[in-house]
Amino acid sequence: MTHWKSYHLLGESFADTDDAPASLFRWAVERVVDGLTDHDVYSQTVAKAATRQGAMQRAERRMLRLLALDADPVAELMRTAHDASAFQMRWNGFNRMAPLGVETRVSCDAGLRLQRETRAAGLQDEMREQAGAICVSHLMAEDSPLRQRNEEIRPLARHFGELGYANAALRDSVDSLYADPFAELDQCADAVGASRRTLQRAFTQAGLSFRLLRQAVRLTLASHAMCSTSGESITAIAHASGFFDSAHLVRAWKQSCGLTPSQYRSLC
Missing domain, CATH: 1.10.10.60 (Homeodomain-like)
Structure with missing residues (x-):
């Protein structure tokens, strides 16, 4: 039986957690070692966040904060994509091979377009679709916090x-x-x-x-x-x-x- 996963940045962006330096550094370390979270946990986190007003706006602000600290191998793979074509190949390849509960395919040919296919049990919802689109757009952006780390080894x-x-x-x-x-x-x-x-x-x-x-x-x-x-x-x-x-x-x-x-x- 496949244990479906989700990319950690999605769920963590909606989580109601501490932003103290110690907590953020611990998050960065833990997510390098265990960069995928259970798909069910992600779904529950989003469902809980959806009850709060302005949840998506807060999630996007937190996502940008976490992008600057994201050092796991998936982040490195996307960070070092030299153009939109390379990003599309890497993102789609990762989504195809990883045990993700929702496979998200990207097309960059005529503006950013996403196609999602649910693998895990459970309903698609607008908030998760929006979160995925925001995540991809920030990962790709030239001014993304992730892309400011040129030739970073440590x-x-x-x-x-x-x-x-x-x-x-x-x-x-x-x-x-x-x-x-x-x-x-x-x-x-x-x-x-x-x-x-x-x-x-x-x-x-x-x-x-x-x-x-x-x-x-x-x-x-x-x-x-x-x-x-x-x-x-x-x-x-x-x-x-x-x-x-x-x-x-x-x-x-x-x-x-x-x-x-x-x-x-x-x-x-």
Whole structure:
């Protein structure tokens, strides 16, 4: 039985959640590791939001905020599309292969047009259709917050400056993990000049675990490499990004974006 999913940005845009720096950074990390949400959860979130006045306007404002922080492999795939034709190919290919409850196909030939096909049980509704159209239009826009990140290799490190997040130990840990994605907690503590207990406390305060942050760093490194023109093998990318072998990367990649690395790379 297929567990139908939805692209995380849609549901999160309607969610009634905290916008504190710690919460936003935690969202960015978690969505790299698990970038698709259950389709039913998305539907329930939209249904709840629909009872509030001005829900769509608030959702669009939040969507733009989250786009600036979105660092998961799907965001990287769309961000690096060099023109509308490439975006159309990548978006449609992702929608075709990923286990999405609604497949949304894009046509950019004569203005933006969307065609939706429901795979999961449940009714189509106007608000979800509108949310999908808004998401695609912002992903494609040249002035999109997502497209301002030219040649970005360390997106999670950039978030600290943008968010004004004051957790210095966590900030230094992000830098350390980008330098050595194989590092364990003790090695990371030594690199940032903190005790193991101090570093663990910093992660607890952020609502994160060391393993989750390290996995997110590894995935952002891998997605950048896959979308580049270097031509490295999946195995070489896995090792360079901190994964012990390609099998570990495959499992993490499917959890992150619903595709295998090979499927993903066929779209780059």
